[in-house]
Structures are given as structure tokens and as C-alpha cells.
Amino acid sequence: MAEQTAIEADRPRLRSASAEARLRRYLLVNAIAVWVSVVVLLVLRTVVGGESRTILWTVEVLVGAGVLLLTAVLLAGRARSGLAAGIVVVATWVVAVSITWFTPFIAPVGLLALLLPLVIVADHLPRRGRPLIVVATTLLSGTIVAVGSLRTPEYELTHPHSPIQAVVLALFVPLLVTVLVLGLRDYVLRLHERTRELEESRARLAQASVEARRAIERDLHDGAQQHLATLAVDVGRVTRLCETDPSRAREAVHALLPTVELAIRELRDLAHGIYPTALGEKGLPGALPAAARRTVLPCSVEARDAGRHAPAVEAAVYFCCLEAIQNADRHSSGSLIAVRVTDEDGPDGGLAFSVTDDGVGFEPASVLSGHGLTGMRDRIRAAGGELRVESAPGRGTAVLGHFPPGTRQPRR
Incomplete structure (x- = not known):
């Protein structure tokens, strides 16, 4: 294809391709955040000393989530964004519930983690599955609050209060809030971009509509209208011949048939270009x-x-x-x-x-x-x-x- 179908050089090739690239970028950022969290928890476990099973269980859950996120990154790179988004949602649910069960004091982190899929990958989920995801996330948020409330007394009996808890919250809550803020900001920017594109598209369509009407007017004037004008002159001539020379009038009438057929054919072609009859019927x-x-x-x-x-x-x-x-x-x-x-x-x-x-x-x-x-x-x-x-x-x-x-x- 040549210039008529050239892709605009100053715009992204495709908005869908840009969305997939944005999804891959967010998935990669979240995967990095999970693995960084694993390293931080292992360092804290070393600082605290002893064999803290709670931290170890949390690390195991995060490692599983990190593997799932890396898998989602690979799937998104192969244009499987829907499956990648589904994996991210499931991984987030598992992580949010698991870390709340193992460490009830970290329930605020679990609640924030539940919101990440709705902000980052919701647009890539199947349309029919989105309401279900929203309802499930809402129910899980209540589940996390309940689990955190029920598990806290038992956790405090076996885990004496430690400054490490405050350190963990101080580290992970700002991290998740940052990701959420960036996701919301990107979503707002996408809405502005979409609005601007729709406004520009509407203006171009309005201009194209005016140009199309002018093109139809030119086609009618240069085509069928000219043939019909010629036909009107010839009909007047035939009318006069009918009074003076009927035999020549009959010959002239037969000579008009090609002009009539040509006008009909041009009108039919023009109508097909405006809206083909077969499209409405079949x-x-x-x-x-x-x-x-x-x-x-x-x-x-x-x-x-x-x-x-x-x-x-x-x-x-x-x-x-x-x-x-x-x-x-x-x-x-x-x-x-x-x-x-x-x-x-x-x-x-x-x-x-x-x-x-x-x-x-x-x-x-x-x-x-x-x-x-x-x-x-x-x-x-x-x-x-x-x-x-x-x-x-x-x-x-x-x-x-x-x-x-x-x-x-x-x-x-």
C-alpha cells in the first residue's frame, strides 16, 4: 500500500499495541516489586535471626506470585494479554489472602494489593469477566479484613510485638500506594488521550461528510445529470419530429436507449458507492x-x-x-x-x-x-x-x- 494508507509517523502504530506495551511494562514493574519484596523479607529474617516460619511462608507465597507475574509478562509479549491479565488477578488474590493469614498485621497491604488488578489490567480482561472480577475483589476485601481480625489475637500470642512489623508496613504500604497512584495517573492520561482522539476523529468525520456530499454532487453533475440533460434535449427534438417525421422520430427514440441505460448505470454505481443494496439486504x-x-x-x-x-x-x-x-x-x-x-x-x-x-x-x-x-x-x-x-x-x-x-x- 502507498501513501493513501500510510500510518501516521507522529502517532503510535496502534493503540492496541501501545496498550499491550503498557501492560507488559506494568507487569514487569510489579514482578520486580515482588522480587524486591522477597529480598527485603529475607534480609529482615536475617536481621531478626532465628527460624521465623512466618516470614519464610510469606517469602514462599511471594516467590510463587513472582513466577506467575513473569509468566504473565511472557504471555503479554506474545499478544495473550487476556490470559496474562487473568493470571495477574489470580496471583494477586492468592498473595493478598495468604500474607494476611500468615501475618495479620499486614492486612492493609493485602487490601491495597487487591486493587492493583482493577487499576492496571482491568481493560485487558474479557468484557464478560470484568463484573465478576469486581464482585470477587469486593468480597475478598471483606474476607481479608475478617481474616486479619480473627487471626490477630492468635498471632500476637505466638509472635511478640516487634518493630519489624512497623518496618514491614512502612516499606510495603508506600510501595503499593505508589503503584496504585501511577496506575490511576496512567488511566487518567489514557482517558484524556482517548477523548482527544475522539474529538479529532469527530472533526475529521464531519469534514469528510462535507467532502463526500461535494463529491456526490460532482459525480451527479458530471455523470448522470449530464446524460439526463442531453436526454431532455433529445426528447424535445423527438417531440418535434413526431409532428413532422414520425419514422425519424421512432429511430431517434431507439437512439436514446443507450443514453438512458448509461444514466441508469452511473446512478446505480453511485448508489452502490454510497451504500450498496446488497449490504442492507444480505x-x-x-x-x-x-x-x-x-x-x-x-x-x-x-x-x-x-x-x-x-x-x-x-x-x-x-x-x-x-x-x-x-x-x-x-x-x-x-x-x-x-x-x-x-x-x-x-x-x-x-x-x-x-x-x-x-x-x-x-x-x-x-x-x-x-x-x-x-x-x-x-x-x-x-x-x-x-x-x-x-x-x-x-x-x-x-x-x-x-x-x-x-x-x-x-x-x-
Whole structure:
């Protein structure tokens, strides 16, 4: 693809890729914090002396959590952010409850630890699982308070009061509060960024709407309107011939048929560009094959099993695919274009689509901004989806889009 679908050099390649990088960074920071906590506890155990099983049990729990966090970091690096987020949630629950059981005085740390997943990884959890995570975290917060209250008398009988307890709280509470503050700050910045992008996208869509109306006006004026104006003149001429020379009038009427057919064809093509009839009647499986037949390069479409979705979603996917197909056909210099539209699992699953080619590709960071990709991204985001483009020199280009659950409609 060429400049029309160039990725903006002054922006991140994809917001989803940026979110995954942010998740990996937070997971790594938390893994480092856990391992640092292990070292601190071992040092305190050495300072205190003796065989403190309480500290040793806490260290064992933190080591397990550290291993799980490192696993989550690896999964996030392989685009398995949902699974990584789930592992972090489970690891945090286990750590919060375990350290409260072994050391009841550290219950405030457990309560703060419970909040970390809701701040850091909530956006990466499956949409349906988020309410369950919130409810479970709320219940666990009460459980930790209860465990800390019940276990404190027994703990104090076997563990005489020591300044080490105050040192542990003084070390770990600020650490967790710092992580929470940074997470909340990052979340607020993401909201501001999202708001700014939506405002910019809305302005571009408004401008694109005006330009589209002007383009339709030009197409009508230069195409069908001209043919209809010519047809009106010819009809007047035929009307006069009917009075003077009926035989020539019949010949002139037959000569008008190609002009009428041309005007009808141009109006039909224009209407198809505005909103194809097949898209409203048959959805994406009916409209995309027709678009694929108009390419020079071979173009395959796999959308037979895709269901019906909200009209705005179907229109966004159709015109985005149409733009990607046209750009690949004109600029990829490849041998094949492949279009794929699939429904995600579940009765209310989301929608995913891709347009790929095996052409020359390009280096996104080295290409200037283009209206093609910006328009596709704005259209998909306005309908509630996400769009990303993957490309490299000599490795072709892939335009990938995704809509979350909630857009599917019953088959008609």
C-alpha cells in the first residue's frame, strides 16, 4: 500500500499495541516489586535471626506470585494479554489472602494489593469477566479484613510485638500506594488521550461528510445529470419530429436507449458507492464478494459464516475493507488479496475482519501521513471498533479490525 494508507509517523502504530506495551511494562514493574519484596523479607529474617516460619511462608507465597507475574509478562509479549491479565488477578488474590493469614498485621497491604488488578489490567480482561472480577475483589476485601481480625489475637500470642512489623508496613504500604497512584495517573492520561482522539476523529468525520456530499454532487453533475440533460434535449427534438417525421422520430427514440441505460448505470454505481443494496439486504457476506469482483488482482472473500451486525458496524467494515482492497489492488504489486470476516464465539460475540496482501509492503514509520488509513481508523472507531495495520517491506500488508461483543443481530 502507498501513501493513501500510510500510518501516521507522529502517532503510535496502534493503540492496541501501545496498550499491550503498557501492560507488559506494568507487569514487569510489579514482578520486580515482588522480587524486591522477597529480598527485603529475607534480609529482615536475617536481621531478626532465628527460624521465623512466618516470614519464610510469606517469602514462599511471594516467590510463587513472582513466577506467575513473569509468566504473565511472557504471555503479554506474545499478544495473550487476556490470559496474562487473568493470571495477574489470580496471583494477586492468592498473595493478598495468604500474607494476611500468615501475618495479620499486614492486612492493609493485602487490601491495597487487591486493587492493583482493577487499576492496571482491568481493560485487558474479557468484557464478560470484568463484573465478576469486581464482585470477587469486593468480597475478598471483606474476607481479608475478617481474616486479619480473627487471626490477630492468635498471632500476637505466638509472635511478640516487634518493630519489624512497623518496618514491614512502612516499606510495603508506600510501595503499593505508589503503584496504585501511577496506575490511576496512567488511566487518567489514557482517558484524556482517548477523548482527544475522539474529538479529532469527530472533526475529521464531519469534514469528510462535507467532502463526500461535494463529491456526490460532482459525480451527479458530471455523470448522470449530464446524460439526463442531453436526454431532455433529445426528447424535445423527438417531440418535434413526431409532428413532422414520425419514422425519424421512432429511430431517434431507439437512439436514446443507450443514453438512458448509461444514466441508469452511473446512478446505480453511485448508489452502490454510497451504500450498496446488497449490504442492507444480505450483509457483509453478500456485499464484499461484489466488491472483490471489481479488482484487477485476484481477491478471495471468506465471510460466508458471518452473521448480521448493527448497520453502522456493517457499513464501517464494508467501506474499510473496500478502501483496503482498492489500495492493495493499486499499490501492493502482489498476486493475491484475501478478505476474511469472522464472528467470535458466543451468541453475542464480536466481529473481526482482515484484508491482507502478499505485496511489497512498506515501513510504517518511514511513510508520511495519509488520508486513507486515517479515514478507515476514524470510521471503525466511530462504530465502536479498533483498527490496526501490520506491514513490513517485502512481507505484504494486513489491515486488521475488531469489534467487541454487543453488535450482533439476529439473522434475518
